[in-house]
Amino acid sequence: MPLLGCIADDFTGATDLASMLVRNGMRTVQLIGVPAEGSTVPDADAIVVALKSRTAPVEQAVADSLAALAWLRHAGCRQFFFKYCSTFDSTEDGNIGPVGDALIDALGSGFALACPAFPTNGRTVYQGHLFVGTALLNESGMEKHPLTPMTDANLVRVLGRQSRGTVGLVPFAIVEQGAAAIRRAMTALKEQGRRWAIVDAVTDAHLRAIGEAAAAHALVTGGSGVALGLPETFRARGLLAAIADPAALPTADGAAAVVAGSCSRTTLLQIGMARGQVPTLELDPLATPDAAALVRQAMDWAATKLGDRPVVIAASAPPERVAALQARLGRDAAGALVEHAIAGIAQGLVERGVRRLVVAGGETAGAVVTRLGLRSLRIGPEIDPGVPWTYAEGGAVPLRLALKSGNFGAPDFFLKAFAPAGEQPA
Numbered sequence: 001m002p003l004l005g006c007i008a009d010d011f012t013g014a015t016d017l018a019s020m021l022v023r024n025g026m027r028t029v030q031l032i033g034v035p036a037e038g039s040t041v042p043d044a045d046a047i048v049v050a051l052k053s054r055t056a057p058v059e060q061a062v063a064d065s066l067a068a069l070a071w072l073r074h075a076g077c078r079q080f081f082f083k084y085c086s087t088f089d090s091t092e093d094g095n096i097g098p099v100g101d102a103l104i105d106a107l108g109s110g111f112a113l114a115c116p117a118f119p120t121n122g123r124t125v126y127q128g129h130l131f132v133g134t135a136l137l138n139e140s141g142m143e144k145h146p147l148t149p150m151t152d153a154n155l156v157r158v159l160g161r162q163s164r165g166t167v168g169l170v171p172f173a174i175v176e177q178g179a180a181a182i183r184r185a186m187t188a189l190k191e192q193g194r195r196w197a198i199v200d201a202v203t204d205a206h207l208r209a210i211g212e213a214a215a216a217h218a219l220v221t222g223g224s225g226v227a228l229g230l231p232e233t234f235r236a237r238g239l240l241a242a243i244a245d246p247a248a249l250p251t252a253d254g255a256a257a258v259v260a261g262s263c264s265r266t267t268l269l270q271i272g273m274a275r276g277q278v279p280t281l282e283l284d285p286l287a288t289p290d291a292a293a294l295v296r297q298a299m300d301w302a303a304t305k306l307g308d309r310p311v312v313i314a315a316s317a318p319p320e321r322v323a324a325l326q327a328r329l330g331r332d333a334a335g336a337l338v339e340h341a342i343a344g345i346a347q348g349l350v351e352r353g354v355r356r357l358v359v360a361g362g363e364t365a366g367a368v369v370t371r372l373g374l375r376s377l378r379i380g381p382e383i384d385p386g387v388p389w390t391y392a393e394g395g396a397v398p399l400r401l402a403l404k405s406g407n408f409g410a411p412d413f414f415l416k417a418f419a420p421a422g423e424q425p426a
């Protein structure tokens with residue numbers, strides 16, 4: 001029976017979390033959307049249900065998350081994890097607060113910690129403020145995100161605006177003292193009537209201590225970082241057996257491609273690095289605001305380029321071009337148009353023999369995986385922190401996918417993903 005049941009608010013976030021659990025010794029399966037009632041429970045220590053709820057209307061995000069929780073409870077999970085972005089991506093209306101509130105109520109826990117820190121990827125929380133590298137969240141580029149612009153780095157304030165309850169802080173000085181001190185501080189906040197605690201974390205040691213302090217919590221919420229301490233709590237109770245290679249994956253032979261809809265600084269840099277080294281097509285949705293025409297253009301181009309080398313097809317654009325398309329179509333319609341186009345392109349590429357596919361962007365990945373009709377991803381070896389190769393189980397063709405968060409990966413990610421060391425067959 002699975003131990004940990006996770007609900008992720010987007011698809012790249014789900015693979016990031018799943019990868020963290022695999023790295024720490026839990027066999028993990030990622031399911032796409034809430035499985036049908038009565039469907040088989042995968043043989044795994046952790047199950048991650050990937051939703052597309054980050055930017056959905058609040059009521060839908062809450063309903064989907066509660067449905068996922070109900071399924072995971074029925075599957076026998078003992079503890080639950082709500083995964084959101086390490087940059088706390090949320091819309092004006094939520095959805096982290098309302099979804100978290102609903103999960104707290106459903107589990108009757110009355111309280112949950114919130115910690116998006118992921119030091120390996122430069123996300124740290126200090127005095128309740130989220131940093132990306134050396135910049136505060138609201139000066140990191142995330143303030144220009146096409147769908148979830150983050151203009152406030154004070155998470156106590158951000159979550160306080162979203163939640164029905166009040167939000168406290170477990171500050172760095174307490175976290176430094178270790179698990180027992182963190183546990184006491186969280187208990188005190190709960191007794192004072194706080195529903196949430198933002199917990200500071202700057203190092204992996206902090207995250208391990210937070211995991212230990214939360215071993216008895218029904219619900220833990222955060223980025224993938226705070227999950228790194230959880231497998232050990234199951235192991236310490238004798239619930240988690242050692243496994244030889246939790247990241248073993250089948251191979252998939254065929255052409256390789258990248259499709260990108262992320263407009264983050266990191267993805268733009270990665271496209272810049274690929275340009276000139278492998279065939280790269282940069283689409284211009286502003287000049288051609290028509291998904292079907294963009295798909296046709298990309299497929300005509302790919303027909304002559306697919307071969308031994310990976311190809312890169314990107315709609316990604318800098319903030320002023322994104323803003324121009326949004327001004328013309330509206331924010332949601334602009335995002336949907338590009339997602340629709342990239343999903344069609346991914347489908348066309350797989351039909352033309354692509355078997356190793358990198359998708360850049362969380363919303364973009366959601367659109368692609370949905371279009372490909374995939375239901376279950378087995379998690380394999382990491383290419384870069386937070387981005388593993390996965391294998392689509394039960395699909396029509398053998399297919400390896402890497403769902404890359406816009407913000408993750410080294411500058412040469414699109415090249416190294418297909419280098420032999422990045423894709424060791426099982």
Ligand SMILES: Nc1ncnc2c1ncn2[C@@H]1O[C@H](COP(=O)(O)OP(=O)(O)O)[C@@H](O)[C@H]1O
Binds near residue numbers: 321363
């Ligand atoms: N040229 C563009 N103009 C406007 N929106 C775009 C453009 N390219 C991509 N987008 C949209 O920007 C959004 C990026 O979000 P996402 O895929 O989640 O990336 P990230 O992981 O960086 O957050 C998507 O909705 C995508 O369709």
Ligand SMILES: O=C(O)[C@@H](O)C(=O)COP(=O)(O)O
Binds near residue numbers: 013084361404407
């Ligand atoms: O926690 C993270 O940063 C990622 O796992 C994540 O959620 C990625 O979201 P996108 O940046 O939208 O891909």
